[in-house]
């Protein structure tokens with residue numbers, strides 16, 4: 647992916663510019679989520695919106711842990727993952743509006759956000775369907791890297807906790823372990839599958855423990871702690887690239903909003919939500935950066951102003967970008983003899 651990071655697992659803390667980039671990503675994800683919801687509320691944006699609130703720390707960590715050669719498959723809850731791949735916010739938002747300036751010229755929408763050049767191979771609205779696709783990509787990566795002229799690359803697939811109850815997820819865990827694939831399963835465990843809490847649908851909610859039985863490295867990490875998450879993901883990606891096989895990383899977070907754009911979430915126990923908000927990853931990272939002297943108050947304010955500007959500019963760009971011409975609606979949609987059109 648083209649986000650400029652090098653994924654250096656030997657460091658205990660990312661370089662300062664990476665720390666700043668992580669904090670900026672978290673601000674952009676939160677601000678863009680909120681701005682998109684406000685637009686939808688006013689009827690100005692008609693798109694399937696799945697907020698990433700609560701997952702921002704995991705997305706930021708992924709962005710720094712992945713290298714430009716690594717590739718990702720994400721789900722419908724993909725805004726933070728797309729930013730992690732280095733995709734400019736303006737093209738993500740233009741895609742949500744169905745405009746020409748979007749990642750797929752407005753024809754993919756939020757559910758099919760794709761930018762092959764930046765390593766985001768596809769996103770999918772079908773729960774659990776990204777995992778078998780990632781197994782295929784990882785097999786291709788393994789075959790490619792068996793040729794000495796090619797650099798090793800890892801594949802990342804992100805999905806929610808609910809996806810671990812889908813049969814194809816288990817087929818994917820098995821094949822990835824059996825074939826020792828360069829694949830990192832990143833479970834963004836926000837404790838909810840739509841309106842159902844994890845305890846109500848999983849006999850054993852310790853997901854890493856379950857997946858370990860397939861014979862792969864599996865561990866849980868506090869997804870509200872971006873540094874711990876970055877270290878765990880960096881090691882997993884390094885292991886994948888160096889032939890050590892797949893990993894399942896369960897990033898434990900909490901969903902801080904409704905399941906989708908404007909949906910009600912009064913069913914979420916208020917005590918649990920308040921406890922999770924105490925650990926909101928953005929403010930937590932802000933405090934951590936300041937307390938450890940990585941950035942000054944003045945620099946944090948600069949980053950916050952820059953993120954606000956990026957968000958306003960992204961929405962202005964999207965709204966002023968034209969829709970695709972009706973005569974082009976079927977272009978790029980079907981496979982051709984020359985190969986599948988990627989953009």
Ligand SMILES: Cc1ncc(C[n+]2csc(CCOP(=O)(O)OP(=O)(O)O)c2C)c(N)n1
Nearest residue numbers: 723771772773806807808809836838839840
């Ligand atoms: C195969 C399939 N079944 C059901 C749905 C409807 N659905 C959309 S999101 C969702 C919840 C999935 O929960 P989880 O995997 O934990 O991800 P989260 O939305 O919490 O990020 C469901 C059931 C779907 N999109 N695909």
